[in-house]
Amino acid sequence: MSPTTSYAQDKNDQNAPGSLDERLRSSLVPYVCDADKYFLPLTELDSIVQHDTVHDFLKFGPNREYFQGWNLEEIMRYVCGNTESRDPRELKGSRRIFAILVLLDRATSIVDFMKDGLCDGDLPLVRHNEKGANFDLVRKLGEKEFSLTCFKGWRRIDIQQFDSHQWYMRPPIFAIKDGEAVFYPLESRIIFPWLEYDDAISQSDFSVVRRVRIHPAHHNFPPGLGNSFALKELKSRNKHEFDLEVAALKKIKPNPHLVTLFATYEYQQRYYLLFGWAEGGNLLNLWRNHDTKPTINRNLTLWLAEQCQGIADALGGIHNTLLPFHEEPQKNLAVPSTGHGPDDKNCGRHGDIKPQNVLWFSQEENDYGWGVLKISDFGLTRFHSALTTKVSPSGVPVSQTYKAPEYDLREDLSRPFDVWSLACLYLEFITWVLLGWDGVARFSEERLKERDSRKNFRFDMFFNLQRPKGSEPSATVKLAVKEWIQHLRRLPACCPFLSEFLQYVENYMMLVDKCKRDTSGDVSRKLKEMYRRCQHDRDYCFSQTSGSEANPDGQSEEKAGGGSIAESITPTLLVNDEKLTDTVETSQAGVKRKLDTMDPNLSSDDDPKKRPH
Known part of the structure; x- marks a missing residue:
């Protein structure tokens, strides 16, 4: 009418x-x-x-x-x-x-x-x-x-x-201008064009993150993203710190495997950043909740190769970002002294690479149907300079599971720290592909069993710390990690690509001497070679004994055979001619970590069974 x-x-x-x-x-x-x-x-x-x-x-x-x-x-x-x-x-x-x-x-x-x-x-x-x-x-x-x-x-x-x-009549319209996020100083009485405003999905000492759904008429972001976005609220009210974080994000070259900053704004003396929303959650959600026992096939292997190379390339983008000295943060900076290249003088590092900080954009199109993985949470990203004040690594928050040995050795932190963390993530990723979430949990338990000089505590990090009296502390890669890598390589479902990938991680990334680790650029180039070979050589990236193409039920021989993965790597004792195996609990509640409560940086959310989204 x-x-x-x-x-x-x-x-x-x-x-x-x-x-x-x-x-x-x-x-x-x-x-x-x-x-x-x-x-x-x-x-x-x-x-x-x-x-x-x-x-x-x-x-x-x-x-x-x-x-x-x-x-x-x-x-x-x-x-x-x-x-x-x-x-x-x-x-x-x-x-x-x-x-x-x-x-x-x-x-x-x-x-x-x-x-x-x-x-x-x-x-x-x-x-x-x-x-x-x-x-x-x-x-x-x-x-x-x-x-x-x-x-x-x-x-x-x-x-x-x-x-x-x-x-x-005045809800703001968020827009990208000339390919960059725009800053909006908003009035204290503004009414936002939110259609949904969720409770916080994660928070730390630095920020709170929640999902918002924006009315489609009030943003001009790429249509393929939908209308849901991740809203990050900084807890600091310091405008200078906000400007530094935004400047760092804008300096980093855009990459399909880095989360994109779409807009920033100030509201009631607080500062906010608007990022794309990952419908799948994070990499940990994929392993633990979405697909706990993935069917190994060529598509999955190709996706793993593509995404791992993309993550390394994105990390390289962070590592190769240069900032002039006057733009660098003055807090929590560790002076790089590894000789890891001239760019260490003014370079970025992420500082908290872990599955929770790799988001799974399952809604984005991908050749293999699995979506796109993107590095997120640049809240710990730091830009280093030889001119800044040196601080102890104890002043820098880290995730205990994925920290590099130099943290406990009280050495300076720089870009090689991220390469170690990435190696840990890769090992868990390959474990999930071959053995599912139960395998990831078992791997954590195996690392927990192996104790170092801290006899009263158990850790599932990937190295042991030794503190002999009268000598400097030292570190070694856990024997459980080395044995797990060999265990994975012996699995019938482990194709030549995965075997070579595991060998590369062990020999070139997971090295205690940070000066000997490959750079993120080296990692990216090596994985790019392997990914290209995967694309052209079917036998290289797929084992005929794996996945649905090997067994009608989609299980590998290891899974179909009924044998426990734990049995192949845990010690066996004979008591009165009866075999007793040190059993590994594989239920969701079974993996528990005893944490060093004397260390304020330790957190229970490092438990792979308890890590929050």
């Missing part, structure tokens, strides 16, 4: 179906953060307040008699925009103001606003002469305030209503 027909049928009923007032009210979206507030999407405003609908309202609406004495074309140009004006404010018009007045049943006041020369660009009008709930509304241009005559004769309650409704 057109507005004209509606007004002709019942000229005095502005609540009639199809009336301008009713259309505006029914288009208001409840604000998920405050049940008493709403916002009007820009698309709805533009579709409802058009030249024809404004004309029909003025000529046939409930205030038609009042408007008979006015030039309707002039009012319509004022509301919908004057294309002949050189004033950019007049070009945009006063749709929002007109919509507010219609909702307040004060549409006749549009003439007074037109006389004052107000337009949508002047919103929000600001409060002046506040006394309790009473105040005037004035226009603010720069630092100057200008009184208005358009509210003359209004009741205080109506002024208050206009003041609240003007925020309904």
